[in-house]
Amino acid sequence: MDHEKVNILLVDDQPAKLLAYEVILKDLGENLVIASSGREALEVLLKTEIAVILVDVCMPELDGFELAAMIREHPRFQKTAMIFISAIQVSDIDRLRGYEMGAVDYVPVPVVPEVLRAKIKVFSELYRKTRELERLNQELEDRVRARTAELESSTAKLRESEQRRSMAIAAGKMGSWDWDWINGDWMWDEGQYRIFGVSPESFEVNPANVQALLHPDDVDQLRKAIAEFNKGTRAYETEFRIVRPDGDIRWCVGTAAATADNSGRVVRVSGVTVDITERKRAEERQNLLAREVDHRAKNALALAQSIVRLTRADEVKAYVNAVEGRINALARVHTILSLSSWQGAELSKLIDEELAPYSLGDQIRLAGPEVQLVPATAQTLALALHELFTNSAKYGALSTRSGRLLIGWQVEEDHLTLTWEESGGPLVRTPKSRGFGTRSLLASVESQLGGQAQFDWRAEGLLCRLEVPLTRKTAASAAQGKFDAGTSPELQRASG
Template sequence: MDHEKVNILLVDDQPAKLLAYEVILKDLDENLVIASSGREALEVLLKTEIAVILVDVCMPELDGFELAAMIREHPRFQKTAMIFISAIQVSDIDRLRGYEMGAVDYVPVPVVPEVLRAKIKVFAELYRKTRELERLNRELEDRVRARTAELENSTAKLRESEQRRSMAIAAGKMGSWDWDWISGDWMWDEGQYRIFGVSPDSFAVNPANVQALLHPDDVEQLRKAIAEFNKGTRAYETEFRIIRPDGEVRWCVGTAAATVDDSSRVVRVSGVTVDITERKRAEERQNLLAREVDHRAKNALALAQSIVRLTRADEVKAYVNAVEGRINALARVHTILSLSGWQGAELSRLIDEELAPYSLGGQIVLAGPEVQLLPTTAQTLALALHELFTNSAKYGALSTRSGRLAIRWQVENQLLTLSWEESGGPLVMTPKSRGFGTRSLLASVESQLGGQAQFDWRAEGLLCRLEVPLTRKTSAASPSGKFEDASSAELQRASG
């Protein structure tokens, strides 16, 4: 039986699945309209009457649930039949959510062709019957309007208002607008005003005022869009920036679709604006983080390379142990800094991490306030503490049960003073020459941090005093990569 074909909108981001739906539904002899994304589906709905929407639940940007919620917000589509297709295990909660978003049915994957055709056919026939009833109602309304001029005028205004209704607003991040291409009249919905940071009470929507809110570098995008519509383009999308009256810059993406008359002349342009500022900021943070990770990795590799190259030992085992100890110290402070987002590290945490390998009972006394160290300061100081602990465990107070160690620190005028005092250990003699650990400690603290390191080899135990500025900007903080050169050069001098 001949019937007036209706439009069935198929929405899925996978071409293969769209093709499969077309093959299944072609026997229904209806108009199948394809959309590969939620945004493209919205463009189709702006221009085309749709009887049934078949939409995939899982799609990028706008998933099926979000798309359904936006469609249902618009009065024109509140009764449009939507059928969800899901390739995942469908639970009762999933179905409930789908029905809450406006779905009339739920089809799981794999799709049974006969079942899908039957469902679509039912809703297509229901749409045809509804449209037929609507046509009968319009004919009746026309007769009434012919008799009552006032009612006709009121109905015309209502229809015009209906055509200018904005698309759904999603959490204040979207707005819709309508531009009468002939008269030049604009209409913004509440979301559009919110995105641009203006009030409908004080802001007149016209080309001059809108252009004044655009970023100067993006004004050309507006001119280009107008030119494209004059050339016959029916849809246009672009990203642009706006500058709100309070000076805040926001990123937006705009999608516009044209309506034409019988002579293919543009008579109206409708569009949706989405505030994507948070997404842009997230992308900037991700790029910044990638550069920072690259910089930190180069710094760490430079330190590790210097440690491996410059460590000295008479035996292979001693060499391996020395290198592993210093690399592990670097890894421990790297972990602490990573957990803080490379904002810094507590001095007490660095000391605790270096103490962890030793079972020392009450041999160690710690005293000092909470001190937050810059990342570069923390890295250098961690290696210095490692050398002190290693030396004490081998030859000093921590090499015997009777030994005692007191670590005290204080901060005054942004200068950290740390004292390392050993006692009760083996008899200490002033070394005839300084080992690599001591020399690298001196080089790193004095040259890299701009501080001082003093050693007093007392017979009863080593007394070491470190003075470290907390605010100095060292070469290690420079993103230009100078840290590698500075650290390698200082450690090279320490080994010489």
């Protein structure tokens, strides 16, 4: 598919090595920018938007570490991906130093062309997707601003219309009132009673009773309006809240006009009240939508970055397949959540989506009630299920036609218990160390959801038990948890 090319900066003081990098990366179809020194690289960065920097560690005058530190000091390049190339054996201390300077990866010499191309391709695509998300966010902000401007324009026209009238006939969400300034008598029409949530039979209209229905934080608005009319003001408008007897809070716009006698003394004040609660809620929903889209975009990017950085494989093809598999699992659960307007997802639907790539016939049996998961829990469980399915398809029961898998779940006291039971597959041995999939599964279930994950490597097949709380508190903490930033303790250890 056609896409906009990105710029890749190649920095090395040896022309022969630069030429080799150009030959290796030419097939990516990106723009390759050459710099033969650290200072030349800085000049290029100030003039050109760069997606990925490939830099030699050992260079005269300004080495790769010093160059990385200078690049990171500039606000524009604090998130630019840098890959170090080193022809010497790099110690763990050197690697830590490089990561502190902002490196995202190391490539040893001699360079394996396929590995270098794969790494550059991943970070180029990540850069391209980031720019696309920024563009979409900007378009959304522009639309929100346009809607807000339209809303403000409509409100202004409404206010102009209200100011041309001293009274309004009760209709829809409007009410009118009249206040005899001399003797204190009030008159409300039917719309005014409806807005305040009271009835003419049980509510006596007087200053004390009206003030009792005003929101405590807006009582001063009434006092200010009275003071303004006493000073000679003839028209006044304000927004305020009322608290109905049933506790419902409503937003209103009040417009008032004063009538004076021949001496200029105010004798009557008439006004119109408009219930604008729905408009206020619409504004809140728009603001929430803008923040939510921005939050989800950043979270999706953070998850993708974590997957790319933390996935390990001995071969390029295995690395690419692992990354694509995990990102596709994330994409599938996002599709399910989008169809529900991000209200949640059914557990059985998540399992069905993970089963879709496999043709397993009657090898898998599902048993459990319908369980609705909040978005944060659904995302985490989707990734966990992906790891279990992938591992089983490679090494477990699903790797052979004789294998069987039973997935059962139940809910008790706001806790979901999911059991993964394999049988009939190859002989199982307890692994000597945990792989990335197991570590990430444990980190996501335990750190992000506050649950537990237990593994029993039985000879006849893996038995895994996941216990996840479904309370609102857990869901809320997961929504803003460490996995959004890709920095849970388990994942940090995995990346080390």
